[in-house]
Amino acid sequence: MTRRTKTKPVATKKLPTNKHRRSKSAAQKKNADNLLNAMFDEANKFGLDNLRSARVAALAGLTTGAIYSRYENADEMLIALWQERVGTPFLQHIRDVVQYVQGVLPTKHPVLRMLERPSATLRLGAEFLVVAARNDAVAEVVTPAVVAVLDDLGLNEHSDALAGAIVMISASAAIGTASRSFITGTNPNWAGSLLAIRAAAARAVPLPHEPFPYDIPGDQINTGNPIRDLLLTSAEQIVGRVGFRNATVTRIARRAGFSTSAIYQMWPDKDAMLDEAIHETSLLDFGQNARAKTAASLTSRGDFGFTDSWYFGLMPSRRLRHKFRLECVIASRHRASTLRELKEYVQSADSILHVTFPKIPHATIAQIASMEQALGYGYLTLNPMVSQASRLDYFSIMVVLASFAQLT
DSSP states (O other), X not given: OOOOOOOOOOOOOOOOOHHHHHHHHHHHHHHHHHHHHHHHHHHHHHOGGGOOHHHHHHXXXXXXXXXXTTOSSHHHHHHHHIIIIIHHHHHHHHHHHHHHHTTOSOSSOTHHHHHHSOOHHHHHHHHHHHHHTTOHHHHHHHHHHHHHHHHHHTOSTTSOHHHHHHHHHHHHHHHHHHHHHXXXXXXXXXXHHHHHHHHHHHHOOOOOOOOOOSOOOOOOOOOSOHHHHHHHHHHHHHHHHHOTTTOOHHHHHHHHTOOHXXXXXXXXXXXXXXXXXHHHHHHHHHHHXXXXXXXXXXXXXXXXXXXXXXXXXXXXXXXXXXXXXHHHHHHTTTOHHHHHHHHHHHHHHHHHXXXXXXXXXXXXXXXXXXXXXXXXXXXXXXXXXXXXXXXXOHHHHHHHHHHHTTOO
């Protein structure tokens, strides 16, 4: 007879309950939200180029390992920030401004207030577009999103030149007011400016005009010292390519054909050299724009020379200077000396115009200066993304705006 033995029951691993799985998922979501919020706060404080995983982790109350388990590198952090926090509201803002100018939205709309007091989200959105111009990973996500919105609003190969210009000018206002607020904090009276652009868009009809058929180089830096000029020009070009953070003294000196000692013989540090480059290029660009207005007024051109600024923005020889200008704007949030230089330029622009055109009321001059600054920042940011920018009819809208201000 076979003896029967007792077998011990096999221990089974207790499976987690649904409640446990749900709580773990909630914790993961909370950590992800904390990281995104921390990235948002850090980017606003230090700029997108200075997002640091250690600072983000500390602010979120997590370890750096928690960041690297989610994001492979800094570019992926930026992309997540755009996709999860910035992109949707920023693109909606562009859409709202364009549709406001097109007459789709009611005259009294919150978008007017948002232009005058841009939120932190809108400022970051404008900064993302500048960074996308030199960061391929960010550009792969940001640029198609912006182009798709503009296409949907009517700026594409099928749009006529005037309708496309209305979209471009409006989108430039949306982006440029956010950029300008880095320097000024707010944009007083821009609600009135957008109302004027809306009225001009409704009234404009295609007018005959001759756009610039050629490239006019910007005025070159001329301090009276050829070596200083070369170094300042090199600084402008390097910053335009790689941004302030990556523009090293060695790289600037090498491009100019000098050793780094040549820089330190003239400036105490890189910041001082870059501040002088900002000062010199701002004066040159403003002087060229002022001359264009003077020439237009002498020949009784209906647009008061406003259109020239749009054409200047398209010229290949000026591309690096334009990029340099935009890099200066986004750097002003964390470089106090850059902010001082740009504030001085912005605050003096209307005074110089008033001296040039003493018969125009000062309030009108101040509004013109503010509009040109914001539209310029927005347009220089946008036009490299928009293949249709060079064929648009800016002139016909500028003629109406000039007539509103009684400039012609």
